[in-house]
Every structure is written in structure tokens, then in C-alpha cells.
Amino acid sequence: MTRAEHVNKPSRKKIVRLTIRHVVLALFAAFWLIPILWLVLNAFSVDKGPNLSHFFPQAFTLDHFRNILLPGGDSVNQFPRWFMNTLIVGCFNCLISSAFVLMVAYAMSCMRFKARKPMMNVAIILNLFPGFLSMIAVYFILKEFGLTNSLTGLVIVYSAGSGLGYLIAKGFFDTISKSLREAAWIEGANEFTVFWKIILPLAKPIIVYTVINAFLAPWMDFVMASLMLNSGVSAQKTVALGLFAMVDKVNRNNYFGEFCAGGVIVSIPISILFVIMQKFYVEGITGGSVKG
Amino acid sequence: MSMMQQTKARGRSSGLTRAFSSVGEFFAGTAEAFRKGDIWTRLSALVCGAGFMARGQIVKGILKTLVEALVIYLIPSFIVPNLSKFGTLGTVVAQKSFDPVTRKNVWNDYDNSFLILLFSVMSLVLIIVAVVLWMKNMRAAYQVQRTQERGKHVNSFRDDLDDLLGKRFHITLLSLPTLGVVLLIIIPLIVMILIAFTNYDHDHLPPNALFTWVGLKNFRNLFNMSPESSFGYSFAKVLSWTLVWAVMATFTCFILGILMAMFINNRNTMGKRFWRTCFMVTMAVPQFVSLLLVRNFFANQGIVNTLCKNIGLTDWLFNIGAIPTANYIPFLTNPAWARPMILLINIWVGIPYQMLIATGILMNIPADLTEAARIDGANAWQSFWHITMPYIMFVMGPSLVNSVVGNINNFNVIYLLSHDVYVTQNQLMANANASEVDLLITWLFGLTQDRQNYKMASVIGILVFVVCAIITLVAFNRMIKGDKEESFQ
Secondary structure, three states, X not given: OOHHHHHHOOOHHHHHHHHHHHHHHHHHHHHHHHHHHHHHHHHHEOOOOOOOOOOOOOOEOOHHHHHHHOOOOOOOOOXXXXXXXXXXXXXXXXXHHHHXXXXXXXXXXXXXXXXXXXXXXXXXXXXXXXXXXXXXXXXXXXXXOOOOOXXXXXXXXXXXOHHHHOHHHHHHHHOOOHHHHHHHHHOOOOHHHHHHHXXXXXXXXXXXXXXXXXXXXXXXXXXXXXXXXXXXXXXXXXXXXXXXXXXXXXXXXXXXXXXXHHHHHHHHHHHHHHHHHHHHHHHHHHHHHHHO | XXXXXXXXXXXXXXXXXXXXXXXHHHHHHHHXXXXXXXXXXXXXXXXXXXXXXHOOOHHHHHHHHHHHHXXXXXXXXXXXXXXXXXXXXXXXXXXEEEEOOOOEEEEOOOOOHHHHHHHHHHHHHHHHHHHHHHHHHHHHHHHHHHHHHOOOOOOOHHHHHXXXXXXXXXXXXXHHHHHXXXXXXXXXXXXXXXXXXXXXXXXHOOOOOOOOEOOOHHHHHHHOOXXXXXXXXXXXXXXXXXXXXXXXXXXXXXXXXXXHHHHHXXXXXXXXHHHHHHHHHHHXXXXXXXXXXXXXXXXXXXXXXXXXXXXXXXXXXXXXXXXXXXXXXXXXXXXXXXXXXXXXHHHHHHHHHHHHHHHHHHHHOOHHHHHHHHHOXXXXXXXXXXXXXXXXXXXXXXXXXXHHXXXXXXXXXXXXXXXXXXXXXXXXXXXXXXXXXXXXXXXXXXXXXXXXXXXHHHHHHHHHHHHHHHHHHHHHHHHOOOXXXXXXX
16 A cells, blocks of 8 residues: 555544544543533532532522622631632732742852852752641741731741742753853943843743742642631631631531632632643743753 | 762762861861951951941941840840750749739749740851851951952942942842741741650640650650551551652653653644643642542542442442442542542642643654654654653653652642541551551641641651652762753853
């Protein structure tokens, strides 16, 4: 059989193989999508708790969305407050953490000073300790200052140690050619000008990645928030903590629909940011490491 | 090979010697400043700003003296009172007594062991920093003296500020992040490590009770492998599951993610974008939402169990003896089922991320490599093993080690799937607040939250560090050959 015939008339064997390939893909896709479909279905379902006997709900309603957006004085459901709390923490963390990460990354990547290597080694060692081991002590420290169960405390917890997460940004800065900086020095620029006017504009992918990552941290985090916000007062919680309480043993049968609706609502902005971030992330690490 | 190891060993020892010699140099420099300095430089040992003010650096001198005054003020008011109690961690127990004058209950002036420990650590850090700064200050004062003696320009305050944006810009950049790390990572970490050597637990909770040093007792408790020791028994079990989990979770996601990416990117696949989007949809939902959802999905009275019951799967499994009751499949409540289920759910959560990264890398593989292999007669399998995998390993290798460490500390997946759902039937483990699906990290968390057993939690925390450190050291020593960071600038 010549090649031309092969293209024009696909053999039977080939059609079978193509079909099998796509059926397998469809099965995998279904496996991945069914729980998500169940989330959406439950968000629109008339059932208050998880429907135990039917995959598809008997009837559809928007009640869960209305309840979660306009909760009134509900003691469990304070979704708009949680959303605002997380948004505030996210914004402040975003500002402080991104600044810290980029500052440390520039110092470690582009400058040479005596303490550089020792500091980098200390950072590696510190990163090997489980993150919330130190947070247990931080909890007691913040408690002394009355900062537990407050958003300030949470911002401090998320952003204070963020300088340690500089490695990815440093990897990116490492790939920016040194000749650019040298040219700027010859023109009489100081380090600050180089950092602000040359490196940062070139580092857009990694800045976007760092900023979105810092913004998303409080939306994704469960453990730090549950350590710091332990009063049990619903209005003080973040989205993750609040939604977690909705599906505990006591509340599950009354709030599962609201939980799903809340999950759908937070997914929308987060997924948009995530798609943007992932694009830059892949660009950042592959761009950096293929060359390095 | 042995040559290389020798060179490496030499390189390392010289690095260590360098570190020591630079510390030695530091001391020697301070001594030299003292020996050769004039009266003003020597006076700087007492009044830190003296040497600078004598050379016209007034503002700098005043600032340095103010910092010194602050440290001296802290010695009687903070450092001494706390450090003096460091040996006992406090002796005065809190007591409430009735004051007949004010007719109120008043507390005595009691000791809080935790605060004593915390403030002592802060004092020690402060002392070390102060001594180092003092020595640096002596050297700097001598430097200025020399500069003036040689008739060179002595920096004005303005010049110093300019330096902070120029050749000393790293100080500007690093001081705030470092302060954050020292105050909220390093000091708390030292405190938690020290707590491993105390009896800080439910019965010794400050402020109502004191705790004190107990030496290595907690470590002996954890390593006690006698059959009646609940902590020793649980530790062996939890540690082995943690390691199995970390390796399995990393490699299943890694391999399957790459295979999936290749399967979708294959030129025979139609509608690549569509399939990719199908998997990306999972990523749109935050992890804690999807995990909490899945745990209800697979609950004992959940929807999956209803469906399995309806199609007769539950009865069949019961008949072959795979499940203990005919009513439901204990997906997340029986050790034999829960562990594989958690791994499976982790694959479900993890593959889309891995696929995304792998897709990016696969697209970067130089096409001529695979093309050349095809012309040389390599089949798909050979080209996968000899070109694709080495290439991916080259790019992803270091991050693979990080994800093993990350999975050892993977709190979310285990905690959100098993908390309130999985109850251990093993009495010894239950005594130690552990369960068959716990990782070291979730065990640690549970001990602090449910039992307030901080002493054992911090012992476990130290061991998590040891495990992670060993894995990282071994892996990086094998993988990374030399420091390549500057070769591409």
C-alpha cells in the first residue's frame, strides 16, 4: 500500500484504533467530570442535603444561590462576609508577599554579597520544616497581641514568611541576560533603577504568577486559617473555613446545597485567575529551565 | 567517578573551612580595630556612635547610639528577667485569691512558662544579633578612621542613603523580608523545637499551670517500640504510610500526567483542545471544595454507594469477602479501602496540573530529536523511554523532589477527606490520636487541636523535618552536578 492510498482510504484497523482511542478518552473525561457535574447539579437541586438516591435531582431551583448570597442572620451561612474577609486578606497578602518575593529574588539572583550563599542555605533548611509547626507558636504570639481571630493576624501569618518562597522568581531572574544590567550601569544607573526600570518590566510572567499566587493563597488555604480563626464565629471566617463548617456532621444535611452553590460561586473568579496564572507559570518554569 | 567524588568532597570541605575562616576573620578584624584604632574608634566600643561622630558622620552616629541605648534598656527590663527563669520555665503557679479590700478575685504575679520560653528565645536571638552588630560597628568605625587618615572622602549621610539604593541595595531589599522570617518563622520554630524537650501538654497548659524541661523523654516515648506503647506503635505505622503515600502520590500523578498529556497530544487524537478543557474544568474548582465534595460523593450513605447497591456491586463484593457489611462499600472508612481511595482521589486532583505542565514541556522537546529517532527506526515506546522521559526528567527532576517533600506535608488531601469520616478501630492508634490514614503532618495537627499535646506534636514536627531533609539531601546530591545558576546569565 502506498502512502497516498493510506491517507485517502484509512484501513479498517486504523478506524478501530482511532475509535478505541477516543472512547478511552471519553471514559477518562467522564471520570473527571462526573464529580464536578454532581457539584453543579446539587447547587441547583431542591434537596437541602446531599441527594442519596438519585444522581440527577428531582427538580431544579435557584434557592441555594439566593440563600448563600443573601443569608440574613444565619448562624452558619455568612458567605458574603467570608467572601469579603478572604478578599481583604487576599489583597493585602498579594501586596506584601509579592513585594517580598520579588525583592528577595532580585537580591539573590542579581546581586553578590557575602551573606548571599549562607542566607540561601538557611532558606532551604527552613523550607524543609512543616509550615504550620512554627505557626503553632505564632498563634500564641499573636494571641498575646490580641491578633488571633482577626484579619490582620491572618495577613501577618500569610505574608511574613513569604520571602522564603523566592526560588521560582529567582530562577526566572537568573535567565535575564546580565549584559542588560551591565549596559545600564555604564549609563550610570544604580541598582534600584536597574531593578525597577529593567528587570521588573522584563519579568512580567513571573510577576503575574507571583501576584496571583499570593492573592489565591487565602482562598485555597485551610490549615492556617483554622489555626488562627478558632473562635467559631461564622462572620469571622474565610471562605474555605466557612464552607468546611457547612458540610460537617451537624450541618451537612441542611447546608449541602448551599455548600455546592458557594463552591460554584468561588470557582468562577478563581478559575479565571488560575488559567491566567498557569499560562504564565508554565511559561516561567519551562522558559527558565529549558535553558538552565 | 571516584575522581569526581573526591573533587566534590574537597570542594565541600573547603567550603566549610571558608565559612570558619570568614568567621575567624570577623573576630580578628574586630580585635584589629581595637588594637590599631585611635581614641574615638576605641570609644565606639562603649558609645557605638562615637567613632562616626568624630569623623563628621553625625546622623549615623546618633542613630547607632540610639540603637545601642535601646539594647541596653532591654537588658534589665526584658533579657535578664526572662533568661533567669529559662532554666526552670517558671516556678510561681497561677492562683486566684479574694482581695477583701476591692472585693474582687485577683491573680497573683504568676509565671507563664510559654511566654518565658518565647521571650528567652527572643532574648538569645537579640543578644546574638547585638554582639554581631557591635563587632561590625567596631570594624566600621575603624574603616572610617582609616579612610580619613588616608585623606579620602568620608561618606556623608546623603552618600550612605544613596549607597542603600546602589551597591548596598541588597540591604534595602532584604531587611524587611528577613525581619519577617526571623520574627515569624525562625523564632517560633526554635520555640517549637524546644517544646519537644518539655512536658507542655493538656495537663500543663499555661497560664493555669507550668511546664518544664523533661530532656529526651518525649523522644523515648515516640521511639518506644514495645507492644503496649501507643505512640511508638502509631509512629511506626504513620511514618511508613507517610513514606508510601509520598512516593506513590508523587509518581502516580507524575507518570499518569505525562502519559495523559502524550495521549491527548498524539497526532491521532481529534479535538485536542476539547479533551484538555475537560480535564481543566476540575482545576477550576478550588481543591478544598472538590475534596469535601468527593468525600460526600463516596460517603457510606452517599450517592456512589446507592448506585453500587442498585447495580449489585455491593452484594457481589460482600459475597467475595472484600467488604465487612452488605449495606455499603466503606470507601473512606475502612483502612483497606480508604488508603487506595485517597491515592485515587489524589490522582483525580493532581493529574490535571501535571498534565498542564507536561504539555508545556512536551511542546518544547526539539522536534528534530524525535524525528531523528523515528528515522533511525525507533518505535514509540523506545522514543518515549530514551528521548521524552530523559528530557522531562531533566526539566522536572528538581521539582519532583520538591513534590515528594510537598506530599509528605500534604495536609489538605488527607485531612479534608478523612477528618470526621475515618475513625480508627485500632485502640493503640486511637490512644495516640492517630489513624491508619494519617500522615505525620495531620497527626501533628490533630494532636495540637484535639489533645493540646504540644510536646509530642513538636517531636513529630522535628522528625518530619529530618525525613524531608534526608530525602532532599540524597536526591539533590545525586541529581544536581554543580551550581549552574550563573552559566546562562
